[in-house]
Amino acid sequence: MAAAEVSNVISFFKTVTPFQFLSESDIRAYSKKISVTYVRNGDSAHPNQSLNIIRKGALEIFSESQKLVDRIADGECFGVSSLLSGNKENFSVTAIEDSLIYQVSKEDFLELVEKYPQVKNFFEQTRSNRLQKLMLSHKKNPSADVHWNASIQELMSRNLICISPDSTIQEAAKKMADNRVGSILIIENNELKGIVTDRDLRTRVVSQTVDIQKPIELIATKSPITLDEQALVMHAHLTMTHYNVHHLPIVNQQEKPVGMVTATNLLNSHQNSPLLLVSEIYRQQTIADLSVLGRKLPSITRNLMRSGMSSFDIGEVLSVLSDSFTKKLIELAELKLGPAPTNFAWVCFGSQARKDQSLGSDQDNGLVFEHELNELENKYFEQFSNFICNGLAECGFPLCPGSIMATNQEYRMSVKTWQKKFESWIQSPTPKSLLNACIFFDIRMVHGDQLLVKPIKDRLKQWCPSNQIFIATLSRNAAQNKTPLGFFKTFVVDRHGDHKHQLDLKHAGIAIIHDIARTYALSEGITISSSKQRLLQLEGRGSLSNLDIENLVYGLEFLLELRFEAQLSSQENDKTFSNYLNPSELNGLRRQQLKSVFAMIHAAQQGLVYKFSRGVMV
Numbered sequence: 001m002a003a004a005e006v007s008n009v010i011s012f013f014k015t016v017t018p019f020q021f022l023s024e025s026d027i028r029a030y031s032k033k034i035s036v037t038y039v040r041n042g043d044s045a046h047p048n049q050s051l052n053i054i055r056k057g058a059l060e061i062f063s064e065s066q067k068l069v070d071r072i073a074d075g076e077c078f079g080v081s082s083l084l085s086g087n088k089e090n091f092s093v094t095a096i097e098d099s100l101i102y103q104v105s106k107e108d109f110l111e112l113v114e115k116y117p118q119v120k121n122f123f124e125q126t127r128s129n130r131l132q133k134l135m136l137s138h139k140k141n142p143s144a145d146v147h148w149n150a151s152i153q154e155l156m157s158r159n160l161i162c163i164s165p166d167s168t169i170q171e172a173a174k175k176m177a178d179n180r181v182g183s184i185l186i187i188e189n190n191e192l193k194g195i196v197t198d199r200d201l202r203t204r205v206v207s208q209t210v211d212i213q214k215p216i217e218l219i220a221t222k223s224p225i226t227l228d229e230q231a232l233v234m235h236a237h238l239t240m241t242h243y244n245v246h247h248l249p250i251v252n253q254q255e256k257p258v259g260m261v262t263a264t265n266l267l268n269s270h271q272n273s274p275l276l277l278v279s280e281i282y283r284q285q286t287i288a289d290l291s292v293l294g295r296k297l298p299s300i301t302r303n304l305m306r307s308g309m310s311s312f313d314i315g316e317v318l319s320v321l322s323d324s325f326t327k328k329l330i331e332l333a334e335l336k337l338g339p340a341p342t343n344f345a346w347v348c349f350g351s352q353a354r355k356d357q358s359l360g361s362d363q364d365n366g367l368v369f370e371h372e373l374n375e376l377e378n379k380y381f382e383q384f385s386n387f388i389c390n391g392l393a394e395c396g397f398p399l400c401p402g403s404i405m406a407t408n409q410e411y412r413m414s415v416k417t418w419q420k421k422f423e424s425w426i427q428s429p430t431p432k433s434l435l436n437a438c439i440f441f442d443i444r445m446v447h448g449d450q451l452l453v454k455p456i457k458d459r460l461k462q463w464c465p466s467n468q469i470f471i472a473t474l475s476r477n478a479a480q481n482k483t484p485l486g487f488f489k490t491f492v493v494d495r496h497g498d499h500k501h502q503l504d505l506k507h508a509g510i511a512i513i514h515d516i517a518r519t520y521a522l523s524e525g526i527t528i529s530s531s532k533q534r535l536l537q538l539e540g541r542g543s544l545s546n547l548d549i550e551n552l553v554y555g556l557e558f559l560l561e562l563r564f565e566a567q568l569s570s571q572e573n574d575k576t577f578s579n580y581l582n583p584s585e586l587n588g589l590r591r592q593q594l595k596s597v598f599a600m601i602h603a604a605q606q607g608l609v610y611k612f613s614r615g616v617m618v
Helices: 003-013 024-033 080-085 106-115 117-137 169-179 198-206 233-243 263-267 275-283 287-294 297-306 311-337 350-354 375-394 415-427 431-440 454-466 468-478 506-523 531-537 546-574 588-613
Strands: 035-039 050-056 058-062 068-073 092-095 099-105 183-188 191-197 247-251 257-262 344-349 365-369 412-414 443-448
Touching: 003 024, 024 099, 024 106, 035 050, 050 080, 050 106, 080 106, 080 117, 099 106, 106 117, 169 183, 169 198, 183 257, 191 198, 191 247, 233 247, 233 311, 257 263, 275 287, 275 311, 287 311, 287 375, 297 311, 297 546, 311 344, 311 350, 311 375, 311 443, 311 546, 344 350, 350 443, 365 375, 365 415, 375 412, 412 415, 415 431, 415 454, 431 468, 431 506, 454 468, 454 506, 468 506, 468 588, 506 531, 506 546, 506 588, 531 546, 546 588
Parallel strands: 365 412
Antiparallel strands: 035 099, 050 099, 058 068, 058 092, 183 191, 247 257, 344 365, 344 443
16 A cells, blocks of 8 residues: 555544554554455445445445444444354445445454454444344334333333342352342442442453452442433433443432343333434544534424424433533543543533523533642643533534633632632622522533532532522522513513514523522522422422422423524524514414413512512512
8 A cells, every 4th residue: 555545544543433542553554454445335345354444435234134223434334243243143234325445354353352452342332232223123113112202210120139248249140140130239228339240240250260259349340320210211321322331220319229221121212312413423533523413403403393302301302412522522632632630520500500401502611620730730621621612612502601611710620619619609699699609500510520529519408508698699589580571461572672572581481490490499408400300309398389390390391392493493594593582473372371481480489589588579
């Protein structure tokens, strides 16, 4: 191969997973040995006992019965099943575009997976994913599937197989065999201490000839990845795919285990969802390629609305996609800048934290560290934050106009400094503190060390309920924005400017419900960020009646739905995402519903102020 062509191959492999794990010398050596083939649109592509990497083009993989299993494009590969198992599944591959293919010989492939465990894991996972898709392609009754936006509680097994930390490895293995399960939870005092899977028994016991009379906790995975019981089936799939785990404990709000989901469960759930976009996000290697995917968000939102999905779930899907873009950019940042010099947690605030993002939502994010940064660490995270925030902007998540982002050193702090910030806002509820409360008190970790965020939330749980002045000030602040209903229950619309004859759905409705939910939740020490979940967790506590909770949840969902409709309409007309709506464009029933929702919000504002501020309105 000519030197110029080898240079092109080297540049390509440096950007493609999993070849970036290779040393510089190995990338050069294997690049010189690859062969190149060309497949025309419509022709079959034969693996020829080699690993095939698509340089340019697109192909489809079919099962033996000619059902579509996967569609692959630039940077993706085929031939893995042939190399790992002799293609027992009888996959066939057909080009749907003229395609240029790089081929790595079987001998070189086996040498690579032997030398690099990360490469081996990647290709094993690739084959596993294709087998899952193969099984789904042969499902006889797809209409009976659990839909991807269903609650995880519809899918999880509640029959937990558990054992104590001091039980022996042999006892655990026997219990797993007796119950025919592939994992067992290590439980002590009703708390999840770890998990052991059948794979752990193979790799950590049998292959290492470990004494089976030793305690099971010696081979357990401590602090395993878990998922909250309020999550969706989609989140389980995303979590298991991202962390490459096959057994996922489900926990309640007190982090007590209540169920288990396995990869087998997910094989039986419906996968026709935006998960395809998530999968694409994690495959990209440049910000430019990610930005192309970001432009798909409006069309995905429109399709979800047409499918009848609730506005709550659409907001959650957009937040999951936003999280996925963020995590991928963090991965790219570490590839460019090197590993982070200290533990960190990338956190989000506002709508992303509440998981109710809309189209055009801007960024609100920050970083939490275990200690104060030195000069070198601070320089790293300055570059790190700029890379991620600017990358998110290119992907369709605008920079925050108020600079509430990790690019601002004011929002890159240690755990202790963040705690002091929150304490100062609570102890001295100035107008600026209240503005901060409306943003920063909705906090959620996107990526990193969860243990860095927990102390902050623990302090909020401790401080807020006991500070009546702060809660009273929050309640009065929640009454500042007025609902747009006049004395005779007519809509009060803008009379001039760009939004003439329109209502501001965000500030005159949605934001008020967020403020009400946040105030009641903080008064009860509830630190979850979702407004819907805050309201639902207030049930039975007495601070807000169940009827009021039901009305607020309904009102929020209705307003979010109208906002999505308004945003998609404005995007079609002038390429912007507007939160404004002309009520005259609604039919009579929906106009009446909107009036009822605004009236209910006004009543809830009054009730909030009377409860916490002795009826003193602002």
